[in-house]
Amino acid sequence: MAVHPLWEKYPDLKKDLIETKKVMDKSVKIRNKDITQALQLFFEAGGKLLRPAYFLLFSKFGDADMPEKKAHRVAASLEILHVATLVHDDIIDDSPMRRSLPSIQATYGQDIAVYTGDFLFTVYFHLLATSTRSFRTIEMNANSMKRILVGELDQMNLRFNTKITVKQYFQHIKGKTAQLFEFACFEGAHFSDSSKMVQLTAKRIGYNIGMAFQIMDDILDYKATESDMQKPVFEDLKNGYYTLPLILAMEKHHEEFAPYLEKRTDLSDTELQEVRDLIAKYEGIEKAEAIAERFTDRALAGIKKLPDREEKEILYDITATLLKRNN
Amino acid sequence: MAVHPLWEKYPDLKKDLIETKKVMDKSVKIRNKDITQALQLFFEAGGKLLRPAYFLLFSKFGDADMPEKKAHRVAASLEILHVATLVHDDIIDDSPMRRSLPSIQATYGQDIAVYTGDFLFTVYFHLLATSTRSFRTIEMNANSMKRILVGELDQMNLRFNTKITVKQYFQHIKGKTAQLFEFACFEGAHFSDSSKMVQLTAKRIGYNIGMAFQIMDDILDYKATESDMQKPVFEDLKNGYYTLPLILAMEKHHEEFAPYLEKRTDLSDTELQEVRDLIAKYEGIEKAEAIAERFTDRALAGIKKLPDREEKEILYDITATLLKRNN
Numbered sequence: 001m002a003v004h005p006l007w008e009k010y011p012d013l014k015k016d017l018i019e020t021k022k023v024m025d026k027s028v029k030i031r032n033k034d035i036t037q038a039l040q041l042f043f044e045a046g047g048k049l050l051r052p053a054y055f056l057l058f059s060k061f062g063d064a065d066m067p068e069k070k071a072h073r074v075a076a077s078l079e080i081l082h083v084a085t086l087v088h089d090d091i092i093d094d095s096p097m098r099r100s101l102p103s104i105q106a107t108y109g110q111d112i113a114v115y116t117g118d119f120l121f122t123v124y125f126h127l128l129a130t131s132t133r134s135f136r137t138i139e140m141n142a143n144s145m146k147r148i149l150v151g152e153l154d155q156m157n158l159r160f161n162t163k164i165t166v167k168q169y170f171q172h173i174k175g176k177t178a179q180l181f182e183f184a185c186f187e188g189a190h191f192s193d194s195s196k197m198v199q200l201t202a203k204r205i206g207y208n209i210g211m212a213f214q215i216m217d218d219i220l221d222y223k224a225t226e227s228d229m230q231k232p233v234f235e236d237l238k239n240g241y242y243t244l245p246l247i248l249a250m251e252k253h254h255e256e257f258a259p260y261l262e263k264r265t266d267l268s269d270t271e272l273q274e275v276r277d278l279i280a281k282y283e284g285i286e287k288a289e290a291i292a293e294r295f296t297d298r299a300l301a302g303i304k305k306l307p308d309r310e311e312k313e314i315l316y317d318i319t320a321t322l323l324k325r326n327n
Numbered sequence: 328m329a330v331h332p333l334w335e336k337y338p339d340l341k342k343d344l345i346e347t348k349k350v351m352d353k354s355v356k357i358r359n360k361d362i363t364q365a366l367q368l369f370f371e372a373g374g375k376l377l378r379p380a381y382f383l384l385f386s387k388f389g390d391a392d393m394p395e396k397k398a399h400r401v402a403a404s405l406e407i408l409h410v411a412t413l414v415h416d417d418i419i420d421d422s423p424m425r426r427s428l429p430s431i432q433a434t435y436g437q438d439i440a441v442y443t444g445d446f447l448f449t450v451y452f453h454l455l456a457t458s459t460r461s462f463r464t465i466e467m468n469a470n471s472m473k474r475i476l477v478g479e480l481d482q483m484n485l486r487f488n489t490k491i492t493v494k495q496y497f498q499h500i501k502g503k504t505a506q507l508f509e510f511a512c513f514e515g516a517h518f519s520d521s522s523k524m525v526q527l528t529a530k531r532i533g534y535n536i537g538m539a540f541q542i543m544d545d546i547l548d549y550k551a552t553e554s555d556m557q558k559p560v561f562e563d564l565k566n567g568y569y570t571l572p573l574i575l576a577m578e579k580h581h582e583e584f585a586p587y588l589e590k591r592t593d594l595s596d597t598e599l600q601e602v603r604d605l606i607a608k609y610e611g612i613e614k615a616e617a618i619a620e621r622f623t624d625r626a627l628a629g630i631k632k633l634p635d636r637e638e639k640e641i642l643y644d645i646t647a648t649l650l651k652r653n654n
Contacts (some may be wrong), residue, residue: 030477030480031477031481032477032480032481032484034484035480085445088441088442088445091437091438091441092438092441092442110418110437111418111419111483112480112483114415114418114419114441114444115415115419115476115479115480115483116480117441117445118412118415118444118445118448118476118479119473119476119477119479119480121445121448121472122469122472122473122475122476123473125452125468125469125472125473126466126469126470126472126473128469129462129465129466129468129469130466130469133462135456135460138456138465139453139456139457141452141456142449142452142453142455142456142457143453145448145449145452145453146446146449146450146452146453148449149442149445149446149448149449150357150358150359150446152442152445152446153357153359153362153439153442153443153446154358154359156438156439156442157359157361
């Protein structure tokens with residue numbers, strides 16, 4: 001079993017992530033073999049396991065050493081929750097591909113995709129229920145999951161909304177992405193009984209990582225070409241998700257963008273290119289990158305404040321690597 | 328606030344169900360007002376609240392009186408879980424109507440319906456997490472939810488399978504429907520700390536109610552006319568869900584049904600009527616009704632074995648009423 005090359009430099013973490021993946025594989029074994037196989041293939045296809053990794057790293061800052069098996073189960077639960085939302089996102093976006101594989105919905109249809117996502121929510125819930133003896137943890141998980149879904153519903157509400165503000169965009173990506181990063185970091189610190197100070201710092205670090213991560217992902221949709229991303233570009237624009245580069249470029253030039261956006265899903269390839277050119281003209285990408293960098297800097301500053309441990313270096317290292325990608 | 332007329336005869340239970348509904352209404356209040364309103368309208372539209380009712384009735388057989396507020400929250404969690412599966416079922420079946428209202432997916436599109444169902448799963452999880460202090464309960468809930476989803480995935484697997492057996496059908500409806508009835512009854516008994524014997528009996532009663540309930544619902548799809556059901560008939564057949572009346576009629580006459588079923592979704596109204604006539608000829612409905620009655624009888628026999636309480640009479644009464652409907 002292999003994990004993403006990102007982890008090669010950290011043998012202990014790599015070992016833990018391999019164990020986490022084993023838990024994930026086992027947790028989706030059901031009598032419906034098609035689904036089991038599809039999910040295992042998906043797990044194998046190179047997700048970075050970022051949320052488990054952050055959870056595991058932050059679980060080393062406490063006084064109480066968390067039993068390894070328990071740590072792997074909680075780490076797995078976080079990734080399973082993430083995959084559940086991906087499977088459902090692919091229905092919404094009608095995405096043909098995910099991680100260079102056909103998406104569950106493209107292979108089995110939207111019906112199976114709906115239930116597969118639901119099934120993963122139950123797996124998450126089950127993994128969690130069987131690995132904690134803290135009601136506070138259960139309650140925090142429930143809260144966190146709720147915020148993620150409210151974030152997804154925000155996104156639906158904001159679709160094709162040409163008046164979308166930076167504030168609305170932030171609120172949305174906070175729920176959709178930053179919440180789970182924040183929670184993964186916090187849960188690691190909390191589970192291992194680290195100081196309140198470390199728990200709070202972990203939370204803020206996770207939030208900043210999540211925000212930077214999502215903004216950079218949204219930038220990629222305008223920057224990347226099909227060949228280097230293995231996913232089609234302009235997906236967000238075509239689907240009516242107006243993200244930061246567009247929002248910032250549009251701020252003072254709304255009238256120039258309006259005729260394009262009014263066409264909603266009917267934008268031709270040439271028109272999409274023209275929108276991209278407009279975004280370039282008004283420096284939407286540069287401005288969005290500057291904001292992402294601010295979040296990244298805050299995350300890294302937070303990490304510097306953590307107590308000195310081997311894991312602190314790793315956290316700094318991977319966060320810097322992750323958030324400077326393609327720069 | 329009103330509840331289904333079924334409960335008028337039982338003022339205490341009615342009061343509890345009104346409180347349960349208040350919890351449900353409150354639990355879906357989010358900043359996305361459209362969704363809140365749609366769900367509250369849906370709750371108002373006359374669901375019977377059967378699962379909460381069974382939970383509440385079985386919660387009176389223990390020594391420990393459950394705090395009322397806690398009981399209403401758990402009761403609400405069961406109904407919310409049920410509604411979550413309904414919202415997603417309507418995506419699968421592309422159902423235009425539910426409880427005489429346009430379905431969430433018909434009103435807001437499948438995208439919103441996916442996230443609305445997901446959101447309800449988180450509400451369920453949250454209600455539960457904030458009303459129990461028993462890890463066993465959390466774990467049982469997680470297990471139960473998992474079985475429901477495996478049941479839904481079975482259904483997908485069995486779609487358009489003309490070789491479907493009674494055993495496969497039973498396995499599927501056990502997960503899809505009986506599981507939650509079983510769990511609602513059991514959870515009531517368990518929460519109130521009733522004897523192991525009562526807990527086990529509650530579980531079996533719930534199972535038998537759920538099986539009878541689903542078989543009767545499946546029969547209705549062949550028996551009812553649009554006017555008296557407020558939902559289109561033959562829905563199951565058209566969607567490739569081959570249920571008990573068809574399975575039993577087809578058992579020894581597969582070759583007569585095969586030419587119709589091969590057409591899958593392309594059956595004309597005349598052909599659907601012909602399938603119905605074939606089912607009548609081979610007494611599919613009568614045979615299915617006989618089996619439903621067996622489950623009903625087992626449920627009623629189980630209820631008779633319960634300790635004497637006022638709630639025992641109510642349980643008997645409503646179960647008999649519920650499962651003899653339209654007979």
